[in-house]
Amino acid sequence: MATLSDVARRAGVSPATASRVINGSSKPVTDELRERVLAAVAELQYVPNAHAQLLARSHRSAVGVIVHDVSDPYFAEITRGLQRVATDQGRLLMICNSYRDPDRELEYVELLRGHQVAALILAGSGYHDEAFTRQLNEKLAAYEATGGRVAVIGRHEHSGDAVMPDNRAGGHLAGRELCELGHRAIGVVAGPRILTTTTDRLAGLRQALAEQGRELPEHRIRYAEFDRDGGAEATARLLDADPGLTAIVALNDSMAIGALATLRARSLAVPRQVSVVGFDDMPIARDVTPALTTVRLPLVDMGVRAMSLVLGAEAPAPRVEVLSAELIRRDTSGPAPAQRREATTSAPRARRADAAS
Amino acid sequence: MATLSDVARRAGVSPATASRVINGSSKPVTDELRERVLAAVAELQYVPNAHAQLLARSHRSAVGVIVHDVSDPYFAEITRGLQRVATDQGRLLMICNSYRDPDRELEYVELLRGHQVAALILAGSGYHDEAFTRQLNEKLAAYEATGGRVAVIGRHEHSGDAVMPDNRAGGHLAGRELCELGHRAIGVVAGPRILTTTTDRLAGLRQALAEQGRELPEHRIRYAEFDRDGGAEATARLLDADPGLTAIVALNDSMAIGALATLRARSLAVPRQVSVVGFDDMPIARDVTPALTTVRLPLVDMGVRAMSLVLGAEAPAPRVEVLSAELIRRDTSGPAPAQRREATTSAPRARRADAAS
DNA sequence: TCCCTGCGGGAAAGGGCTTTCTCTGCGGTA
DNA sequence: TACCGCAGAGAAAGCCCTTTCCCGCAGGGA
Structure with missing residues (x-):
């Protein structure tokens, strides 16, 4: 795989300049160098390493979503709503299917946290299971403590904003x-x-x-x-x-x-x-x-609301939106x-x- | 967010040791240190930064999948097949919906390549569009040239292995x-x-x-x-x-x-x-x-085959599996x-x- | 007693990128 | 003419991990 420095070398510029051209940085670059970089990118079929980028700019932009199963129409509709808002804001969604397995749900929270998502949305029913609920809550709280935003759809028992179908x-x-x-x-x-x-x-x-x-x-x-x-x-x-x-x-x-x-x-x-x-x-x-x-149930709307909550301004207290049937x-x-x-x-x-x- | 060195510092060990404990490295660590590290992890609610990990071990493990729409039952079934094999092999799937937009398809190939996926699977019909087909092929070829594996489902006109419903x-x-x-x-x-x-x-x-x-x-x-x-x-x-x-x-x-x-x-x-x-x-x-x-059409099976092809041994020439209707x-x-x-x-x-x- | 081996641990070198900081050279003002 | 400021480019410092390499030490064989 070609790297940024390959591109820079080929264009006869520094990696810094190459990076600036490729990312359309605000810092100005002369047209000549820009051309050279662009040409090198094309010739080498260069694609930036997403992990390196994500690591370098400690940006958190993606949003994690945990649903039962995206191909279940109920969640497909909700996801459609989530997507709509996310796409508008240029956010990438990472969607995980828990298949209603509490353990998997817990794992995915960690996984998504590890992937530095800016927010986490859990859709789908809660469980009558004290131990699990507590565990999940701890994890969510820990995530929120580091600046992550959380919204749940259709489950009331967790921290973070909630969108509830009635x-x-x-x-x-x-x-x-x-x-x-x-x-x-x-x-x-x-x-x-x-x-x-x-x-x-x-x-x-x-x-x-x-x-x-x-x-x-x-x-x-x-x-x-x-x-x-x-x-x-x-x-x-x-x-x-x-x-x-x-x-x-x-x-x-x-x-x-x-x-x-x-x-x-x-x-x-x-x-x-x-x-x-x-x-x-x-x-x-x-x-x-x-x-x-x-x-x-206004499924698409539930998704839209949840994503809006989580990407919008932070509220002092968790909000709950109830949508009627x-x-x-x-x-x-x-x-x-x-x-x-x-x-x-x-x-x-x-x-x-x-x-x- | 707590980092590995936070954990290490708290446990009074080096980051190297902490890493070894956390990842279950083959290198032995005394029980006492192990305990200390584990305790620190728990206290700090530490979750490794996935991007940093992925960057450090240049491992390509995930597999990228591009479909029209996972919530469309046709693709949902195929995806089920893909998942089954991937899960068996401990691979993560990154699934992208192209919504049958050729440009988006092209973008996703880049995106997934940028995410260092080990393989790429494109499911869904091809297009009667020379220009697009050529472009996509170039991208796929470039990806294969860097060691990536490619399989397509239901489209014949591309490089890489193919699974074709008849x-x-x-x-x-x-x-x-x-x-x-x-x-x-x-x-x-x-x-x-x-x-x-x-x-x-x-x-x-x-x-x-x-x-x-x-x-x-x-x-x-x-x-x-x-x-x-x-x-x-x-x-x-x-x-x-x-x-x-x-x-x-x-x-x-x-x-x-x-x-x-x-x-x-x-x-x-x-x-x-x-x-x-x-x-x-x-x-x-x-x-x-x-x-x-x-x-x-044997949809699930199509997914299974495609994933098996792409994760299995590399063939000298692209293989085509035709599944009957x-x-x-x-x-x-x-x-x-x-x-x-x-x-x-x-x-x-x-x-x-x-x-x- | 000395040397070698092997084990447990740490130091440090990346991995590929972004971004701040620094530097050079130029045009413009006093 | 001397100096200032700024535009454009590069050097280098991270981002957070993994993993190789190296070191010190204890135990065993000669």
Whole structure:
């Protein structure tokens, strides 16, 4: 690899001058020397060693991002928002997938810190895990102590600024909608219970039911992976245990798609026999058939805000921005079938007649 | 930020010793000193400066990857394959999204070279653009000349090893299937014509029709962006121009999903009135309704192979691995409706009666 | 007893770049 | 003419690590 001094030698100038030409320094250089340097760069196909540069100018310009998985639409959208702002400001993003592994999350914080990022953004649910939360907080605090900026998206329990989708309100929206449609036997296809996102959404849902004097018994909840297959499987378990269900809330859209797959496999008509409500409003939600009723979160905006917070002026105290959820009515939700309402027992098909309550 | 010498000073040892402890060097260090160093590291929350490390050990270990967009399922799957191999070998991946902007692609090659990556992988279609292709090739050659390894996925026109999905055979598969189902009025929803992927797939399709003595007239092809909205829009244009179409081939699954949306909006039954065949077999293909008939490409495997090539032994000459495509029959394809076959003119609805040929 | 060996540790030389500081030579003012 | 100031170029001091080379010392063989 050609180095700067190779270029300088070839151009017959000092490395200092070469550097100035290459970086468009404010220090003036005569046109003749400039030309010579540029020519040498072209001839040698010179590319500056980024590590050496980064080391020399102790600049911190890149921003580190830790997400569950960029190719998961939820995070893809958030990342889009992050990128938009970062690009505007000429910042490079270093994106890391934690695949929801707490240890990996911790490692990535170190890694990114080691890479001298100017700021750190963690997106994705927090964990109900005291020890881990404390550890992560220590690391983040240490990073902030050295001038690093931190923002989290969708997790409240950490130091630094936070952008929070209103998961609880979203859960409430879904619950209220189904209640108003007359559903009483509502099952929930939930993500891992260790995630705060799961419990927050569940809490909102529970509250909506409570307002109608109902409750959400634990046996009507199935926890599984937060993805399509998890949703399919949880739905199957739910239906096996309680065939009288008239509605299913999936705690994210991927799971909802899995739920629809299971319902289709069992020839249950959506929404005539069973309604389905998702969560997140990922782009694909409108393209499944029937189009998915879901709770929309302003994902791109969440990314934009987080990045703005972290690149903007420092605040005396951590800021929290809550972004609200919105119900998007499409075609997977409809009135509860009269004859199926509140099929309280759980024997096979037969008992769909007893309209309870 | 604490530095290595801070740690060393605090532990009362030399930086050399501190470094050895921290990196688990082969050189032995007495337990007592080791303890002291480790304690100092913990107290100072020391994290080595990655740039300094990378500069000091001139090790090239990371691998650069340039894709269109990681959150596009096509590339997400490929990336999964790349990751798998890279992780196994303890390599870090630097992933860059070019968003199909040739200039950005060129920039990223430089950027990654500047970051001293051990290898470079470019995934995604090539361009029909001589000037660009030449430029990129020069850059890649310069990189290879300094010991860098290069592999491309899905583009043939560059130096370095190549992993090629058999786009042409895939197009042929789709075309033959539709011919066998009796379709004669076949429209194509294509990606940008500047992409070699588009033209390769189209060529295969054309060949399949030619084998049946048919041809694919240019007016039955609509070029648009390689995404859902592009597919929806192209389908609309296609249908406007030629309402007698009984089948649509979309040149990737995202476009196929857009096509399904347009068909649904126009109340055209799939596959009864119109068949649809996609391309790629992204995960979502099985979850749309009707489930998408498509041409499967071994995306993950493509990633695995490319990374293996690039991290494996160097070959005297560039290698090319061609991976074959496979037709996946699902529910969007069916026999051509008898009365709609080969509606050759293009006036409005009325002429669906003339069953030609 | 002397020399050699080997081990644990430190000094110091990079690695490639940026940037401050220094130096030279020129034009302009007193 | 003598001096000042400044523009343009280079020398050199870092930036933070890794790693080679070297040194001192203790133990073992002759």
